[in-house]
Amino acid sequence: MHSLLLTGVALVWAILPTVVMPVRLPDGASRMECRRRNFWIWINKDFLGYNQWQIQALDASQRIYTITEMIAAQCGFTVVRDLDDNLEIRISYFACPTKTLDDVQFNVSINFLVFFATGRISYDLAMACTLPVIWSPREIICEENYIEVSVRRIVPSVFSFQGLQLGAGSWPVVLAQDWYIDFQYRNGTVRTVTATAATQLGYGIRTTNTRLLLRSPHNTPQSQVMLVEGLALEVTLSTMSYKQPWVILIVETTTACSVxxxxxxxxxxxxxxxxxxxxxxxxxxxxxxxxxxxxxxxxxxxxxxxxxxxxxxxxxxxxxxxxxxxxxxxxxxxxxxxxxxxxxxxxxxxxxxxxWRGLSDDETRHxxxxxxxxxxxxxPLLFIDYTVPSMKYFNVALGYFYPDVVVTGLAIHGQQLTPAQATDRGFTLATVTHPNGTSVFFLQVPFLDPLVEQTLLTDWIRRYTLYVTYTMTLVSTGKTFTYTDVVHADLKDIVPPIYAGACGKNTLIMDMTSGSMDRYWVPYIRDLPLTAELITSQKYTVTGTGTTFRLEVPAPGVGLVYEAVTLQSFRVRLDFSLKDNQTLQTMSSFSVSCNFPTGRMLVCLPNGTMIATVFGTDTVPNFDAQRTHLRDPSCLPLEANSTMALFYFSSSECSTTKVYDGTHVITDNEIIFRREEVPVGAPSISRDSEHKLTIRCRYATQQTKTIWAKKSVPLHRGLRVERKPAVRRVARHAPNLQLRLAKDGSYNKFYSAEDLALLRLAPQTLYLDVYLLPHGDQQEVVLEDCWATTVPEPDAVTRWDFISLRCPVGKASHRTTIQDRALKNVKQFAVKTDGLHGQVYIHCLVSICDGSQATHEACVQTCDPNDERTEPAALIKEQVTELLSMGPVEIQAAQDVVSSKYSGEKQWLTWPWVMAVGMAVVGVLSVASVFLAIRIFKC
Missing domain, CATH: 2.60.40 (Immunoglobulin-like)
Structure with a gap:
């Protein structure tokens, strides 16, 4: 401690300009008291600040001495910080620079130098004190940095008075060379040194008219630690002596202080x-x-x-x-x-x-x-929440601290604020001091401050969350520390959006009156962010003011859900939702459905399904639309009459072709008029003109979204719109039956259900098997049907068949091979996924038969490609069937998502952007057809 306070500042002194002025300290900057054996001086910490300082004193020759740590111990100075961090200077009445009158009156004068930025100023500090309590014959003072012993000076008449006077020279005061000090050690040895040599060892020696004094720093080589009753004392065994012929004067100067x-x-x-x-x-x-x-x-x-x-x-x-x-x-x-x-x-x-006292004059004060x-x-710190939600501000308190702690910073939701910045923002930061001296920091933050997080809970309750970190500093040491906490307040103050829907001539219209949380939500059409690019590319119309919003979507168009399609009309639904801009959780939603007459249309659904119409009146002469089909002659219209036909098919069926151009995949098919020819099979004469309509969809390969819609439409031969699985009976061994995806063709390692949620596969072969845990030797697995869908439901509209009626399906998009292995309880098959895309779910309808009847056709994995029954012949009454499903499996190939240039990677984060784009395109965009078909007539 002393080294920190008394370190020389010569370098600072040399650098700063010299302005030495013997002036008095300002009022309130210092305080002085006369105590029993010391001068006490305090220098106010606020006056000193962080400035360097120094203490100087004059010796008898008017030479200036800087009070260093060593000189302080020799000369009776103790310099510390008091408990309030003020500078405290204690000076012994027998200190080197003091002047005494009969050891009753004492005077001291020192210079106190402070090094300011503009220079150093010397302040004169002088005190005069009268002894309040007379000296005891022997007094020992154990100070923090030295030990002082003074004894009454009794000089026999035979001694020369001059021999006891102070020696010449600078202090620490040195006695005449006839004085000696004997240091005794516990081993019995004695070391005798002169008074001059003792000062060189760090001791201070002085005589006055009535007393003789020896002062030593703590822990000198001559001191030793002794145990008395098991308690440690620092002891210096010494005597001072003065020799003249025939007589020796000896003074006991032993000291002992508790350590x-x-x-x-x-x-x-x-x-x-x-x-x-x-x-x-x-x-x-x-x-x-x-x-x-x-x-x-x-x-x-x-x-x-x-x-x-x-x-x-x-x-x-x-x-x-x-x-x-x-x-x-x-x-x-x-x-x-x-x-x-x-x-x-x-x-x-x-x-x-x-x-204590002993015999005669043996009196000691210690x-x-x-x-x-x-x-x-x-x-332990207490973070107390006093918030009353109806007041609409947080009111929290952090305590308890001692007065030497101040708040120097706040971080609200990660943003750093000084106390002044917090106040300017509308926060209240106050310190309340309790009677016991401890303090509490109160903080008030308005709910509506942008740094307060808002979350919509159920029943339109809004949760306000305050994330706060306090930065606090210790005034005395400058150390900093932080405290972090979070507090929630729930308030039912949400105003939800209000919706209204309408049907235009060829548009779906949604009107919305904004609520109170819209600035935290982003709009979506189904699962497509309503971005400026989507609005422009799909010719949406957006209008509105600060509180209203209108969205018009042309039909047919991208983003709509096709609920039903017939020759007479089609029904579409607009699904609008607002999602949290952080979690993308749906906070509010609205749907509007409209019916529109079915006209000339081509709709490319995001899941790869194509809807197209053809009119027999488009040619001269007209043709019978009921006699049309796709490129695959077995793919007939979903509905048809003499003038109009409606086709609904998957891009993976009906000989639909796909062409990749690097950024897009183009799928196309043809609607072909079947002419009547004479004779049939070897045509030579026909009254019908040849008619073909090419229908084409273009999908961006980078899209990864999958949009599907389940439709209840009639099953027409040649177009599998909704495939129902065969009748399923209760499976006796269902818990032991598994549909698994192998990691490679060895079928040794399989993906778990957790793996499938994260699995993304490039176009490759899927290795699958159906595994029945062994349960006797007579059970065998037969694969009846296996297929894939884009949704978990096995009876979804869009599906890709792998195995149909026990037969492997080989198509351009996927080819299936059943592994021929002599295993009864395992059936393995591989599917090449050249045309599959996005998330798919895999389903298998399997049967379990009795292997003891090996000749029974139910236990033979054979197929009849020409069998058109809805259920395999092998499914007899006694047979057990089971429907197994797994997935999803993400296949990263060309993704059939939307028939536009829309990119789903960018999200629209703010409502004002929606409004701006909407106002810009009002009056410019019009309802447009989404037909992408190119009609090709060949005569």
Whole structure:
């Protein structure tokens, strides 16, 4: 501590301009008191600030000496920070620069230099004190940085008075060379040094008219630690002597100070010293203790004060103890931080004064000044929520702190704010001090501040969340630490959006009146973000003001759900939703459905399904639309009459072709008029003209979204719109039956259900098997039907058949091979996925038969490609069937998503953008047809 306070500032002195002016300190900057044996000077911490300072004094020759740490111990200076962090300077009445009159009047003058940015200023500090209590024949003072012993000076008449005068030269004051000091050691050896040599060892020596003084720093090589009643004392055994012919004057200058470490309990501190300081007692049998006295901060206190503050002073035959409750008045709690943990220490400056007597003039007064500081103790912090939601602001408190802690920063939802910035923002940050001296920091934050997170809960309850981090600083040390917490407040104050739907001539219309949370939500059409690019490319119309919003979507068009399609009309639905801009959770939704007459149309659905119409009146002469089919002659219209036909098919069926151009996949098919020819099979004459209509869809390969719609439409031969699985009976062994996806063709390792949720496969072969846990030797698995869908439902509209009626299906988009292995309980098959895309779910209808009837056709994995029955012949009454499903499996190939240039990677984050784009395109965009077909007529 002393080294920090007394370190020289010569470098600073050399750099700064010199402005030395002997002036007085400003009022309030210092305080001075005369104590029992010391001058006490305090310099206010606010006056010093962070400026460097220095203490100087003059010797008898008017030479300036800087009070360094070594000189302070030799000359009787103690420089510390008091418990309030003010600079405290204690100067012994027998310090080197003091002047004394009969050892009753004492004067001291020092220069106190402060190094400001503009220069250094020297302040003159002078004190004059009168001795309040007469000197005891021997007095020992144990200070924090030195030990001082002074004894009454009794000079026999035979001694020359001049021999006892001060020697010439600078201080530390040196006696004449006839003075010697004998240091004794416990091993019996003695070392004798002159007074001059002693000063070179760090000792200070002085005589006055009535006293002889020896002062030494703590822990010199001549000192030693002794145990008395098991308690440690620092002891220096020494005598001073002055020799003249025939006579030797010897003065006992032994010192002893307690160095026993204090002891701590969770609630108190205890300072122990031996009951009798035996190294200082000459005649133990005649020892008379006059009773110990206790003091605090250098002043003795009364028994009433001790009782009021909870102090205890006790002594038995072995030890004297002082017990102080932690936190008691007279001491000070001081904040500290370790590993970002707030805590505190308790410090108190104790004084113990003891007087004892022996024979004759054997009287001793022993004083010890000792600062005791408890170890660091973490202090649990309380974060208290006083928020009343109806008040619409957070009201939280953080405590409890000691007064040396201040809030220097706040982080609200990650944004750093100074206290001034927080106040400017409308926050309230206040410190409330309790009677016990601890403080609490109160913080108030409005709910509607942008840094407060808002979340919509159920029943239109809004949750406000405050994420706050306090940054606090210890005033005394500059250490910083943080505390983080979160508080929620729920308030039913949400105003939901209000919707209305309408049907235009060829558009679906949705009107919305905004609610109170719209700025945190983003709009979606089905699962497509309503971006400016989508609005422009699909010719949506967006209009509105700050509180209203209108969306018009042309039909047919992208983003609509096709609920039903017939020759007479088609029904479409617009699904609009608002999603949280962080979690994408749907917060509000609305749907409107409209019926429109079926006209010339080509709709390319995102899941690869194509809807197209053809009119027989488009040619001259007209043709019968009922006699049309796709490129695959077995793919007939879903509905047809003489003038119009409606086709509904998957891009993976009916000989639909796909061409990749690097960024898009183009699928096309043809609607062909079947002419009547004579003769049939070898045409030579026909009254019908040849007619073909090419229908084509273009999909971006980078899209990954899958949109599907389940439709209830009649099953027409040649077009499998909705395939129903065969009748399923209760499976006796269903828990033991598994549909698995192998990692390779060895079928040794399989993906788990958890793997499938994250699995993304490039176009490759899928290795699948159906595995029946062994349950006897007579059970065998037969694959009846296996197929894939884009949705979990096995009876979805769009499907890709792998195995149909026990036969492997071979198509351009996927080719199936059934592995021929002699395993009864396992059936393995491989599917090449050249044309599959996006997320698919795989389903298998299997049967379990009795293997003991090996000749029965139910146990033979054979197929009849020409069998057109809805159920396999092998499914007889006694047979057990089971429907197994797995997925999804993400196949990353060309993705059939939307028939436009829309890219789903960009999200529209703010409503104002929607409004701006909408207003820009009002009056420009019009309802347009989504026909992409190119009609090709060949005569």
């Amino acid at each position: 026993e470490p204090p002891r701590f309990t969770p609630t108190s501190l205890v300072w122990l010293t031996p009951a009798v300081l035996t190294p200082l007692v000459f005649d133990i049998p005649y020892y008379q203790d006059q009773g110990p006295l206790m003091g605090v901060d250098g002043l003795l206190i009364t028994p009433e004060t001790m009782q009021r503050n909870g102090y205890q002073l006790a002594m038995d035959a072995a030890a004297l103890s002082i017990t102080v409750p932690i936190g008691a008045p007279g001491g000070k709690m001081k904040s500290d931080v370790q590993n970002n943990t707030y805590g505190a220490t308790y410090s108190i400056d104790l004084l113990l004064e003891r007087d 004083s010890t000044c000792k600062r005791i500081t408890t170890p660091f103790q973490p202090q």
